[in-house]
Each structure stands twice: as C-alpha cells, then as structure tokens.
Amino acid sequence: MTDAAWTRLAAAPQPTLQELFAAEPGRVKRLSLTEAGLHFDFAKTHLSEEALAAFLQLAEEAGLAAKREAMFAGGIVNPSEGRAAEHTAERGQGAPESVAHAQGLHLRMRALIDAIEAEAFGPVRHILHIGIGGSALGPHLLVDALGRDAGRYEAAIVSNVDGCALEAAIARFDPHATLIAIASKTFTTTETMLNAASALQWLEEAGVDDPYGRVIALTAAPDKAIDWGVDETRVLPFSESVGGRYSLWSSIGFPAALALGWDAFESLLEGAAAMDRHFRFAPLDKNAPVLAAFVDRYYANVRGAGTRAVFAYDERLRLLPSYLQQLEMESNGKSAGLDGTPVTRATAPIVWGGVGTDAQHAVFQLLHQGTHLVPVEFIAAIEAGDRLDPEHHRQLLLNAFAQGAALMAGRESEDPARFYPGDRPSTTILLDRLDPATLGALIAFCEHRTFANAALLGINPFDQFGVELGKEMARQLDDRSASDFDASTAALLARAFGDEIP
Ligand code: F6P
Numbered sequence: 022m023t024d025a026a027w028t029r030l031a032a033a034p035q036p037t038l039q040e041l042f043a044a045e046p047g048r049v050k051r052l053s054l055t056e057a058g059l060h061f062d063f064a065k066t067h068l069s070e071e072a073l074a075a076f077l078q079l080a081e082e083a084g085l086a087a088k089r090e091a092m093f094a095g096g097i098v099n100p101s102e103g104r105a106a107e108h109t110a111e112r113g114q115g116a117p118e119s120v121a122h123a124q125g126l127h128l129r130m131r132a133l134i135d136a137i138e139a140e141a142f143g144p145v146r147h148i149l150h151i152g153i154g155g156s157a158l159g160p161h162l163l164v165d166a167l168g169r170d171a172g173r174y175e176a177a178i179v180s181n182v183d184g185c186a187l188e189a190a191i192a193r194f195d196p197h198a199t200l201i202a203i204a205s206k207t208f209t210t211t212e213t214m215l216n217a218a219s220a221l222q223w224l225e226e227a228g229v230d231d232p233y234g235r236v237i238a239l240t241a242a243p244d245k246a247i248d249w250g251v252d253e254t255r256v257l258p259f260s261e262s263v264g265g266r267y268s269l270w271s272s273i274g275f276p277a278a279l280a281l282g283w284d285a286f287e288s289l290l291e292g293a294a295a296m297d298r299h300f301r302f303a304p305l306d307k308n309a310p311v312l313a314a315f316v317d318r319y320y321a322n323v324r325g326a327g328t329r330a331v332f333a334y335d336e337r338l339r340l341l342p343s344y345l346q347q348l349e350m351e352s353n354g355k356s357a358g359l360d361g362t363p364v365t366r367a368t369a370p371i372v373w374g375g376v377g378t379d380a381q382h383a384v385f386q387l388l389h390q391g392t393h394l395v396p397v398e399f400i401a402a403i404e405a406g407d408r409l410d411p412e413h414h415r416q417l418l419l420n421a422f423a424q425g426a427a428l429m430a431g432r433e434s435e436d437p438a439r440f441y442p443g444d445r446p447s448t449t450i451l452l453d454r455l456d457p458a459t460l461g462a463l464i465a466f467c468e469h470r471t472f473a474n475a476a477l478l479g480i481n482p483f484d485q486f487g488v489e490l491g492k493e494m495a496r497q498l499d500d501r502s503a504s505d506f507d508a509s510t511a512a513l514l515a516r517a518f519g520d521e522i523p
Contacts (some may be wrong), residue, residue: 024191026079027366030323035072037444038429054309057295057462060451061309062418065322065429066316066396067446073306076315076477080305085476093301095119099264099483100359106483107262108468111270112290112461120261123271123365130257133237137174137200142235146175147194150276151216152204156239158347159269160204160466162340163277166460167285169337175243179220182212187219196227202237204267204273208245211492236457238271264483266347267468285457290331292461301468310469317474320396321367328393330384331374334421336400337455341400341409342374345467350355352471352482359479365372365510368478374398378420389427389441397426397447404454425449456475 042048042064052063068076080086092098095105095116110119111127137145150160156179164176177190201224203217217236223234238246238256241263246256259463261273269277270290278286289505291336296310320326329349333341353369377382377399389397405414431443450466454460475482498506498514506514516519 023031025073026082028320029075029078029469030072033069033075033323034324035067038065038067038446039444042069045070045218049450052312054312056299056303056309057292057465058453058459059296059309060449060464061105061312061466062449062451063078063312063316064127064199065425065449067259067319068312068316072319072323073491077305079318079477080311083477083479085305085311085473087226088476089301089472093297094385095262098483099262101481101484101486104483105262106264106267107260108264108267108270109297109465110260112294112297112465114294114301119260119262126257126259127271130275130278130284133257134275134283137279142200144198145200145384146198148174148176148200148202148276148279149178149190149220150202151180151203151213151220152178152273153201153210153212153310154347154351155204155265155268156210156213156273157381158266158340158344160274160276162338162344162464163269163274163289163460164280166337166455168277171281171285173282174280175227175275176280177214180212181216184219187216190450191220191223192241192375195222196229199224200235200237202239202275203246203249203251204239204275206241206259206263206268206273208238208242208249210238211495214249218230225325237275241273264462265485266351267483281457288457292458292463293465294461294463295458296469300465311464311473313423313448313466313470314473314477316396316446317370317470318477320394320446321370325367326370326394326396327367328371328373328395330388330395331398331400332377332380332421332424333371333374334377334399334417335406335455336376337406338400339376340370344464345374346372349471349474351460351485351488352425352488353475353480356478357379357480359481363482364478366478368480370475377424379416381420381424385424388445394445397425397445399447399449401449402452402455402459406493421449442513 049064051452052068054061065411095107097103098106107115107117107119110123111118113421157178161178179187179190194239201220205213220230223233231443235252236251238251240246241259241261243256244257247253257272259268263271274286281474300308300310331342331345333339349369349372355368356364358364388397401418401421428447429443431441434440471482
C-alpha cells in the first residue's frame with residue numbers, strides 16, 4: 022500500500038523555489054550529483070526536504086529497491102508478457118547467464134562488422150537500416166549524435182511506411198555499395214517488412230548480384246528472418262527479454278557499431294554500465310534516476326502537470342526528445358496497475374521538447390508566461406561539439422543556464438503583459454562532453470528513471486498493448502473485414518479509395 026506516502030506528499034508544505042533556496046543554504050549541494058561524466062542539478066525543482074522524505078517513504082512502500090533488484094537479477098518484471106527485462110545484461114550488468122548470452126551475441130555482431138570492414142561484401146559505403154519504434158529511434162539517435170565525424174560508413178535509418186522516407190534515403194546511396202539491415206524484434210512489423218521488400222527491389226532493379234546476400238537481420242525472431250530469405254550467417258539475434266525501446270545496446274545497435282566503430286560501441290556499453298551500477302547500488306537519496314523519478318512524480322501527481330519538456334542545448338542531441346517520447350510514453354503511458362487494478366493517479370506525462378537555442382524563439386513564451394505548469398529539463402555538454410569560434414558554445418551554455426534561472430526567478434512588472442510569474446521548475450543535466458560513454462550513461466539514466474517512475478506507480482513499464490488496437494484496425498480496414506466501421510471512417514475510405522459509402 023502506497024497511500025500513506027501519497028497522502029503525506031499531498032499534505033507537505035509547498036514553498037516556492039525562492040523560499041526553498043533561502044531556507045536551505047546547502048540546497049545545491051544536497052540536490053546535485055555527478056556520476057559517469059554527467060552532472061545532475063535538481064536544485065531548481067520543488068523537492069523540499071519534507072517532499073524528499075515522503076518520496077523515500079513512497080519508494081519503501083512501493084518496493085522500489087526490491088523491484089530494481091528483481092530487474093537486475095533477471096526476475097519476471099514484465100508479468101503481462103511473462104518476461105524478464107534484460108537490457109542491462111547487454112552492457113554486462115545482470116544475471117551471469119544472461120550477461121554471458123548477450124556477450125556471445127555481441128561477439129557475433131562484431132565478427133560480422135569485422136567481415137564488412139575486411140570487404141567480405143565487397144566495397145561497402147552505406148548502411149540502410151530499416152526498422153521502426155524501438156528498432157529505429159535508438160540507433161538513429163546514436164548515429165546522429167556521434168557519427169558526424171566518424172568518417173566510416175554512412176548510415177540512413179528509415180522507419181516510416183511513407184515511401185517518401187525510403188525514397189529519400191536510397192536517392193543518396195549507391196545500391197552496389199549498400200548493405201540493408203532489417204531491424205525488427207518480431208520480424209512481423211508491417212511498415213518494416215514493406216520497406217524491406219522495397220529496398221530489396223531497389224537492389225534487384227539496380228542489377229546488384231545476389232540482393233539477399235546484402236541483407237542483415239537484427240531480430241529476436243531469427244527463424245522468421247531466415248524464412249524471409251536472410252541467410253542464417255547474417256542474422257544477428259538478440260534476446261526476447263530485451264524490450265524494443267530498450268534494445269539499442271543489442272544487435273539493434275548494429276548501424277551505430279558499424280558507423281562509429283566497435284570501440285565506440287563498447288564505450289557506449291561501458292558508460293551505460295557505469296550508470297547501471299550507480300542506479301543499482303547508490304542510496305536512493307543520492308541516486309540520479311531515483312531523484313529524477315521523484316521530481317517527475319512530484320509534478321505529475323502533486324502539482325498536476327500533464328507534460329514534461331526536454332531541451333537539448335546540443336544540436337547533436339536533437340533526436341533525444343523523440344527517443345524519450347517512446348521510452349517514457351510507451352513504457353509508462355498506462356492506466357492499469359501491475360495487479361490489474363486501475364491506476365488512480367496520473368502516469369506518464371506527455372513528453373515533448375526540442376533543441377536550444379531554437380526552442381527559445383518558438384515555445385519558451387508559453388513556458389515563461391503561459392498557464393500550464395511545465396517542468397523543464399536542460400541537457401548540455403561543457404565541451405563544445407563544434408570547431409568554430411568558441412563564442413558559439415559559450416553562448417549556447419549561457420542561454421541554457423539563463424533560461425533555467427529566468428524560469429525560476431520570474432520578474433515583477435506593473436504591466437501584466439511584461440510580468441513573469443517565475444517559480445517554474447527545471448532540472449539541468451550537464452555532460453562533461455558528449456561522447457559514446459556519456460551518451461550511454463545518459464540513455465541508461467533515462468531508462469532507469471522510467472523504471473523508477475513505474476515502480477513508484479505500481480505499473481509495468483515493459484509491455485505496450487496500447488499500440489495493438491490501431492495495428493489490428495489497419496489490417497481490418499485493409500481487407501475490409503470489419504463491417505462495422507464508423508461512418509466517419511467509412512467516408513474517409515470512400516474518399517481515398519473510392520469505396521462505396523454504406
Ligand atoms: O508498435 C510498437 C512497437 O511494438 C514498439 O514497441 C517496437 O519498438 C516497434 O513496434 C517495432 O517493433 P519490431 O521491432 O518488432 O518491428
């Protein structure tokens with residue numbers, strides 16, 4: 022029962038940020054921590070000492086530590102699908118047999134990369150990665166963030182079933198120098214299979230010898246990939262107990278490992294492992310993912326905030342908000358508890374965001390003066406990613422810090438249009454630099470924060486049944502097998518495909 026802690030939380034005084042800072046000279050030190058090349062500052066949130074104590078009670082009542090241990094030990098933490106959640110084993114943290122299994126599969130992936138580098142497939146310059154959701158967002162983030170200067174293989178990640186996406190990618194690539202990676206945990210996803218078939222057709226039409234010989238499958242369903250026509254030697258499997266949105270560490274990360282090089286991929290895993298150890302062993306009040314989850318729950322459940330905004334003050338992390346949308350909203354956008362009873366509290370907020378400083382000139386007006394309370398997260402790196410005049414990076418960081426300060430301070434004015442209420446919360450995550458290790462640690466932090474939120478809420482972050490109904494309806498619409506479409510949908514079918522209006 023977690024009700025006592027929630028009641029305590031709701032009853033805790035709610036001082037303003039300015040009052041919290043004034044009352045507590047050691048606040049910044051108490052609410053900051055540095056781990057795995059990342060510095061976290063939670064001081065500009067409303068996490069008072071009373072609220073923190075109530076959250077620690079909530080964590081105790083919700084069994085957070087036991088759930089965390091069960092996840093690392095390979096327990097069934099995804100009961101609706103009867104599965105463990107073994108993404109940490111991919112980076113060497115977890116049950117020994119799962120770690121050994123993951124390492125074996127990594128060796129297989131590495132051997133294939135070595136073969137490509139040794140030109141066993143002839144000269145290869147491009148990798149066309151086809152997947153969607155968790156089979157695309159992670160690799161895309163990695164390649165976009167870290168692959169800019171790698172100077173190795175050029176990777177394109179195609180996810181959308183809209184043919185414009187594939188068309189744009191293949192227009193840039195030489196079919197004779199391209200390998201196709203089909204990434205799908207289930208190897209059944211409609212969009213991916215259609216894109217894969219069209220990509221294969223592109224190779225065939227270009228006269229490539231043995232087009233199937235240029236296809237690699239990244240999947241937890243190797244048999245299906247083999248049935249589709251991929252040779253067993255080019256199937257890179259991963260474990261069924263690695264969830265799609267937690268899978269970039271597995272063979273799903275193949276385009277990143279190829280584009281960045283194996284050493285970089287290993288550093289990514291090591292950075293994530295450092296965050297795993299922190300999450301697993303640090304006390305809860307000094308634990309970055311846990312503190313972040315406390316802040317998330319405070320705004321969602323105590324203050325009623327419906328959204329959370331993430332702004333990367335780093336162009337290289339421009340895909341991070343999309344990645345986090347799937348991670349947090351697909352994991353925790355639920356209404357049923359682990360025991361099947363309805364959840365009575367708000368679960369995942371709507372996650373959105375963008376890059377600074379662009380977003381300042383687009384959406385920050387609402388953050389400063391709008392009527393919604395939006396907890397904001399700033400993510401930046403101390404070391405510049407560019408080689409231009411250092412003034413670029415100095416301005417970037419100054420702007421990130423200024424926005425957090427302005428949201429908190431606000432400004433008095435007799436003119437209501439020029440009044441800033443202030444007391445608006447933000448968290449800052451400052452990386453020493455953006456490299457494979459710190460990006461690995463950052464993503465692992467986000468995963469564990471999502472898990473900690475789910476544990477506090479008593480929900481399962483590892484299933485995603487909410488995406489099934491729409492997929493089924495698309496199939497029914499395709500073969501017109503359901504006769505009871507609503508009138509609006511029937512009219513749309515008629516307009517687009519010439520169906521008769523019933
Ligand atoms: O539609 C949701 C989803 O199942 C995601 O969870 C998953 O990441 C994505 O589809 C792709 O699935 P697959 O990797 O099996 O193609």
